[in-house]
Amino acid sequence: MIHPHTYIHPNAKLAQNVKIDPFTVIHQDVEIGEGTWIGSNVTIMEGARIGKNCRIFPGAVISAIPQDLKFAGEKTTAEIGDNTTLREFVTVNRGTKERGKTTVGSDCLIQAYTHIAHDCSVGNHCIISNSTQMAGHVMLGDWAVIGGVCAIHQFVQIGSHSFIGGGSLVSKDVPPFIKAVRTPLSYGGVNSVGLKRRGFNLDTINHILDIYRIIYNKGLNTSQALEYIEEELHASDERDEIVTFIRESGRGIIKRYAKGSGDED
Incomplete structure (x- = not known):
């Protein structure tokens, strides 16, 4: 041999x-x-x-x-x-x-x-x-x-079940369960296709979506968003994983994409 x-x-x-x-x-x-x-x-x-x-x-x-x-x-x-x-x-x-x-x-x-x-x-x-x-x-x-x-x-830390688009420059942490795309690298939604392939049910995926809507769409700063999530959303392994990841992030997490921030598309 x-x-x-x-x-x-x-x-x-x-x-x-x-x-x-x-x-x-x-x-x-x-x-x-x-x-x-x-x-x-x-x-x-x-x-x-x-x-x-x-x-x-x-x-x-x-x-x-x-x-x-x-x-x-x-x-x-x-x-x-x-x-x-x-x-x-x-x-x-x-x-x-x-x-x-x-x-x-x-x-x-x-x-x-x-x-x-x-x-x-x-x-x-x-x-x-x-x-x-x-x-x-x-x-x-x-x-x-x-x-x-x-x-x-x-x-840099990249969370579980995340997806990063090709050709990306990754200089910030990427939280779990999401897609990171565009230039500069930005939050591109929950990685729902990958999660479905790995057996996550629809309720769990929607729960993850609710968490990230609060983080990226509600107009709160990171600390406020995490406090809101812990107070208003039911406890789950996914919630705790996301909150812990963001709290322990050393470089800060990627932001939501802002039009005109550098993407030629």
């Missing part, structure tokens, strides 16, 4: 049924779960932890040291969950001492030429489309979908 033209360091730990194609290099302190396939010309560097049944396509580089001038050679990791696919030339850097690791969850699709920088955290079931560039410390919730050729600023 391992081609003779592949180099594997003697200290690397490979489970059963791992298949590795020619001209791939695997460094020391690497762990790879059973059933994983690694294509040709892949480089897996020190600190990589790769789960079961993953697919890593040619040209990918996993667990290279961070592109961070503060990195001082500390022992850190880059961790990939089970059943995740990394397409051609994806790069995932390992962490720094601040977080200690970079993580990509299970059942994700990371498309070609995507870069995931040091200390990022990508949840489960995420799709990151071609040529997206994630700076350090970005946090991506479960089931988030990122369109192609997006650039995501360091320390």
